[in-house]
Structure formats: C-alpha cells, structure tokens
Amino acid sequence: MKVKEYLHQAYRLDKRIQSDIEEMESLREMATSVSSPSWDEKVQTSQNADAKFVRCLERIMDLERKINTEVDNLVALKEQIRRVINEVADTDERMVLRYRYVHNLTWEQIGDELNADRTTVYRWHNAALNHVTLPKDPIKI
Template sequence: MLTPKEYLRQAYRLDQRINANIEEVKNLREMSESVSGLRYREDPIQTTRSIEAPFIRVLEKAWEIEERIADELSILYDLKEQIKDAIATVKNIDERLVLQYRYMDGMTWEAIGETLHADRTTVWRWHGRALQHFKMPKCPIELE
C-alpha cells in the first residue's frame, strides 16, 4: 500500500523514466545513422554469420523502446488525471496548490514559495498538512 507521498511521486518518476527512454531512443537513432562502410575482404564468406546490417538491430531496439514509451505515456496520462482529481479534494487552497505545483507541475520548493508568496517553512508546513488531508483514490494506480 502506497503512502500519499509515494502515490503522488509516481507521476514524476514515470515522467523521468519516459524522458530517459526518449533520450535513449535519440542516442540509438544517432548510432544507427553512423554506419561504417562495407569492408571487402579476400576471406571466404562465412555462411553462419548474420548477413543483417548491424544498424537494423539498433533500429529494432529503438522501436521497442518507442513502444514502451507509448505505453508509459498512456499510463502517465491516466495517473495524472487520477492525481489531479485526488488533489482537488483537498479543501484548503494553499495546501491544494502546494500539491498541484509540487506533484503535477514539478516545481521546486523555492519556486512554489515564490509563486505563493510564502517562505520555504510555510510551504513545507502546508505540504505536511496537505498530505494529512489528502484522500487516496479508491483504486490508486500503482507502478512497479
């Protein structure tokens, strides 16, 4: 069972994982475009050796990761909708905004303080209270 804080952090972590996968696909695509030239040798042709171009494996790996990204984006969308609805149940506006800014918008404590015109200690206090008042959804989405 997740705590409210763990539940709320899931969107940020999934977003970070998606961004890392996007970066990996970018690197794989760059790698696939830097194919070395063919080398002709006088050695006899080995029939057991794969005749598939090396960049094909790289592209297949990129496609595999892109499929995973698409699946994770769908999960992220559903998770953010569920989190947004759960945050909306917090009655105090300051507490609700702290949760919104922190977990939905990914803002730092300092940025939240500037936006709400409050010092860091006040923001942390609002955050602590918000977590106490936060009601977990009946069927929360849990990531592995």
C-alpha cells in the first residue's frame, strides 16, 4: 500500500459512513410513514407476512450496527494516521497532512489556514508524502 492510499482511507470511510447515515434516515422516514391499505384481492403464497415498517426497522438496526463498526474503525484509523503524521519532522509538511487527511480540508482551505498559495501547499504535500513512514501493521479498510 502506498502512503497516499493509506492516508486517504479515512476520507473514504467517512464518506461511506455518511452515505449509510443518509440511507438510515431514509429508512426511518419510510418506517414512520403510513401506507394506505390495499383493497385489491391479492393471492400470493410467498408473500412476507411482516409489515413494511418492520422490515424497515430491521434494516435500520442492521445499518446502525454497521455504522457503529465503521465509526470504531474510523477512530482507530485516524488515531494511527495522527501518529504517522506526527513523525514527520517539518511542521509545514505535518500541518498539510493533518489538514488534508485528518480534517479533510480542500487544498484551498489548507492554503488559507497556512497562509500559502496552492503551489506551495502542493510542494509541502509532495515532500511530506516522501517523509511519511507507514506503520508495520497499517490498518486497511
């Protein structure tokens, strides 16, 4: 695994968690909505007998477990990434990595925070990637 791939894992995991939360909110809306009864005669032998909201609640509980696991993984990964970044000697390089991979700031936001132009931020970032030493047992998500 390359350094940039390792550091970028937290961002991807955070986006997956956000997507799961949005899906869960949608399921909650479905579970609390009332559907109108159907007056048509239906003859199906394989129909699920559970109400629709029950299936939504089961899916919500599954998603909550998944989200909790993902959050635990994200916390552990970010802690490991912080330790790796703190080993970079140059302060500017360390701050670029921290803002980019821990706080998920854009290049423009990082430049604003460090009072540097985009080219300087890119230069610090590229130099920092060369100074990062991956842990012996990197967390892989």
